[in-house]
Amino acid sequence: MKRIIEKVIESLLTISGATTGIVILLIVVFLFREGVGFFSHSDIESGYVLCVNGKNPVDRLTPEQIKRIFDYEIDNWSLAGGNDEAIEPFRMNDLSDYYSDEELGENYEFVPEKLGEIIGGTPGIIAFIPEQYVPGKSEEVKVLSGNKLKPADFFGGENWMPTATPAPQFGLLPLLTGTLWVGLCAILIALPLGLGVAIYLGELANEKIRNLLKPTIELLAGIPSVVYGFFGLVVLVPFIQKAFNLPVGETAFAGSLVLAIMALPTIITVAEDAIRNTPQTMREASLGLGANHWQTIYRVVIPYSISGISAAVVLGIGRAIGETMAVLMVTGNAAVIPRSLFEPVRTIPATIAAELGEAPHGGAHYSALFVLGCILFLITVIISISAELISKKQHQAQ
Amino acid sequence: MLETKNIDFYYGSFHALKNIAMKIEDHTVTAFIGPSGCGKSTFLRLFNRMNDLIPSMRLTGECLIDGEDIYHKSVDVAKLRKRVGMVFQKPNPFPKTIFENVAYGLRVDGVNDGRFIARRVEESLQSAALWEEVKDKLKKSAFELSGGQQQRLCIARALAIAPSIILMDEPASALDPISTSKIEDLIHILKKDYTIVIVTHNMQQAARVSDKTGFFMLGELIEYDDTKKIFMNPEKEETQNYITGRFG
Structure with a gap:
């Protein structure tokens, strides 16, 4: 009888030790699993894209460049690896400067077409627009390829603005x-x-x-x-x-x-x-x-x-x-x-x-x-x- | 010469030493024996004022070294302890290298001359019969030595500050028989240059190393005489009983 009680106590102690160890391990695993997902996210706000004029040679921009462009700190494409051309940032609410509500259609069905016209007609433009309004494929409009968030930008970034648009800044x-x-x-x-x-x-x-x-x-x-x-x-x-x-x-x-x-x-x-x-x-x-x-x-x-x-x-x-x-x-x-x-x-x-x-x-x-x-x-x-x-x-x- | 007159010592209300008078000649080995708690270690620690560390201690009577009262207000305790070295029951080297252990007393004394320190360290280690064993590893930690070597290192450490008196509080009680006999041999050699007072539990050891022996019991000095006399022909019955192993 005494031996059995000893055995039971022994196994209880072992179980509690093992449980504690496993819980701690699980917390660490959970932390890292959630964290690792970070680098598979896009570097601009999800659901949106950036478009430039079709003749613009620039293909990629870093989150920091995007932020500085939309803050008007970078005002020439030559500073972002392109031609000597003034940058014109464009957001959706700028659309009303170009077209009236009637021209955009009752359900905004003409928006992609009009956006295409604007982007095609403005060499220095960079437009931040929702995915569903991206103009159809044409020579005149280029969608900047969405980058994954890069570790270098994260670990070397000097800005922490996680809710900034168009590009949130995750600088550590x-x-x-x-x-x-x-x-x-x-x-x-x-x-x-x-x-x-x-x-x-x-x-x-x-x-x-x-x-x-x-x-x-x-x-x-x-x-x-x-x-x-x-x-x-x-x-x-x-x-x-x-x-x-x-x-x-x-x-x-x-x-x-x-x-x-x-x-x-x-x-x-x-x-x-x-x-x-x-x-x-x-x-x-x-x-x-x-x-x-x-x-x-x-x-x-x-x-x-x-x-x-x-x-x-x-x-x-x-x-x-x-x-x-x-x-x-x-x-x-x-x-x-x-x-x-x-x-x-x-x-x-x-x-x-x-x-x-x-x-x-x-x-x-x-x-x-x-x-x-x-x-x-x-x-x-x-x-x-x-x-x-x-x-x-x-x-x-x- | 060490001399005490009418020493009474109290730990709080406990009367640990009772009216002790004793004279210890230079260049002799004196052993204190007696059952545990008899006050022999307390008495030994009077001579370098190690008992000062106990907050509730109280002392009356006189304790003289070369005629000077070492409990007088004007006495610098640190200076006194440089004259009266001490070796403890358990080897207690510092967490430092072998070299730095021996150099410690010189360093705290403000000696900066590196060559002098190195020479003194070597001399002290040689006097403690340890030099041959450690001369190639002076920069190693003292904790790498065996217990017996550590105790001889502690003796070397005490010798380095050139004391005239060395107090040993059961220096071999934590050691094996071979290390013990090395320490005893050392005591014989050191006697030429130092006055040695040793507390021991081991009566054979007292008989082997000492010239004079004091037998303590319940805080009293029962008998103090030549070692031969104490062991062969003691005057008091208590001494006789203790030596023959009837109690203690």
């Missing part, structure tokens, strides 16, 4: 740099502070102060991030705006500060545990050789606990990179490549949280957000692995 760079920028600055603020507190608690504070401070700090780790975001929004943002005389207080710096505060409890707790785990005999050996307290701390205690300290750093970075809500609330969410700490930025997690609700299911925008998720996942995996390697190397040295 502003989001990636925003994430790293905010995360890096957060760590730069949190690390010295966190290590300082950890060393103070582990080596200097007396038992009374420690017993008071440590639970308080651990409590901070449990506060929901939206509360930190609220605090940042109400206290830090106005303060930063006033202190640095900025047009807006919602900046990368505000995000970094909030993240630093949020990462502190993790860094302090883990680093302090590592420091206190340094054997007393190590400290005694150092003191016994005539070292003072400080020399003992930085020559023996810190080297001995360095793997725990790097674990603290990595957990802190992980928290800073992946944190969503608080950052969403205080960074201003402008998807531009940051050039200083005092500009609004947008991070990858904040983008996913803010945009997933409005992205049509299965569309390019939707898939793009999953690609962002994959990238976030890869970043954290890289961080964890490097931490693992650091601590392994450290253990080998010991």
